[in-house]
Amino acid sequence: MGGKPFYITTTLPYVNASPHMGHALEFVQADTLARARRAQGDEVFFSTGTDEHGQKIFEAAQRAGQSVQDYVDHYATEFQKLGAALDLSNDAFIRTTDPAHIKAAENIWRRCEAGGDIYKKTYAGLYCVGCESFKTEKECEGGKCPLHPNAELKEISEENYFFKFSNYQERLLAYLEQPNVITPEWRRIEAINFVKGGLEDFSISREASRLSWGIPTPDDESQVMYVWFDALTNYISTLGWPKDVEGNFQKFWTDGQTLQVAGKDQVRFQSLMWQAMLMSADIKNTDTVFYHGFITSGGQKMSKSLGNVINPLDLVEKYGTDAVRYILLRHVSPTEDSDLTLDAVHEYYTAHLTNGLGNLIARVMKLAETHLEPSDIARMETPHVRVDAMDDFQFNKAMDFIWEHVTGLDEYIASEKPFAVVKDEPEQGKEMILSCIKQLHAIATMLAPFMPQTSEKILAAIKENKKPENLFPRKE
RNA sequence: CGCGGGGUGGAGCAGUAGUAGCUCGUUAGGCUCAUAACCUAAAGGUCGCAGGUGCAAUUCCUGCCCCCGCAACCA
DSSP states (O other): OOOSOEEEEEOOOBTTSOOOHHHHHHHHHHHHHHHHHHHHTOOEEEEEEEBOOSHHHHHHHHHTTSOHHHHHHHHHHHHHHHHHHTTOOOSEEEETTSHHHHHHHHHHHHHHHHTTOEEEEEEEEEEETTTTEEEOGGGOBTTBOSSOTTSOEEEEEEEEEEEOGGGGHHHHHHHHTSGGGEESHHHHHHHHHHHHTOOOOEEOEEETTTOOSSOEETTEEEEEEOHHHHHHTHHHHTTTTTTOTTSHIIIIIISSEEEEEEEGGGHIIIIIIHHHHHHHTTOOOOSEEEEEOOEEETTEEOOTTTTOOOOHHHHHHHHOHHHHHHHHHHSSOSSSOEEOOHHHHHHHIIIIIIIIIIHHHHHHHHHHHHHOOHHHHHTOOOOOOOOGGGGGTOHHHHHHHHHHHHHHHHHHHHHHOHHHHHHHOHHHHHHHHHHHHHHHHHHHHHHTTTSHHHHHHHHHHHHHTOOOSOSSOOOO
């Protein structure tokens, strides 16, 4: 029943700050999709990693008084920790400082260059010394940088390599004609409108003298690649492109189905720039990019100054891996911005996991443990229920569907009272309890991609015919 | 007239041209298998404002108000 090999990747977090809830959301969504495909029998390659080059990282390392390498190593570890805490099933963890990735970035550069899409020109812009970066005119207020109104904006001109984005307007529009290339649909419209507005070539390198932490451009040591040109290449370098000694690139990218998961601010990078790069390098385009929304807290962006930051690792520590996955998948909209507060997290946990699923597992398994024999379990047929909502990235709808079964089973027990029937009519009661177990089994199976550890614990409990330890202990 | 998303009972969200649903919270019952859990019922909304089209609009159209993102080299 397996389909094409399935490739899925997250964007690579930029390692200039610690992991936040947005990263956790993207990771968990991607992991759930990967697990769901594996459960369908598809061969899956799930990749994630870290983006480690660029000026900001260089500066952040200096501020932290660390060598850049130590600094990026530290953050790569942080993200790997989060991945482990969320029980990600990724097959690869790519770092853009990996030698193989650097080779790949050089290679795609050469291919774009061979295609005539890379050229050198002088870039003149207003440079804010305070920000250490160029400002567009729109960003400036009254000729001053809004962040550093006292610093003089300097007109700096610099020779950089540019990518002929403008060459790809028609081909990008043709690509965007395909309804599935972007989800949700309205972001595809957004992308089309943007392309129709005209595309400007963009600079893909910086002078090495100003920015040392990057991949040198091939054949020109005086320049380094601008970080995202390098970073975007990760989606194929992680598969072993270009050498492809293991054949993963051919299997998963060329012959497989490809899906990228990204934040809603990424449309231009993932669906336009990256796709144009692929066209230039004569590599197949991404089949689908799914864009999720952002998580706010208390109606505002999470920020350290507001003090409303929710740290995903803290949350996992307090509530557990599957509880965090549950909240991100069910109580966060897949594509719209969603609000999450610690109070809300606590409420969802208590209401649906402690009182809901956890209690249901306990009451059903207690009945089974008391009244059923292992032989009853062994002869049980286990139904499989398909979760349709997953076809459309509707994680929350899929979870709602599963929870209808949870509630339904609670209702069944309350109205049919198997615990009472079994006292007077043991055989009939046992059959009723067995049907409860079947339902619980179905719930556990459906839950597997979303809450893998919970799913396994339920299935193990059913198999052993033993009430498990409290899966979701009450929290203060 | 820059682009997009949103304004629905106390809170958070669904939803549809024709008795407005869900989760949490509140109140009253019930049950006792279970984690003081679970089940049932009730209270609570002029579905942002004003017009328009329709037999009928929260749902379609127009205008306005308010909130939130984005506005290209930002990884």
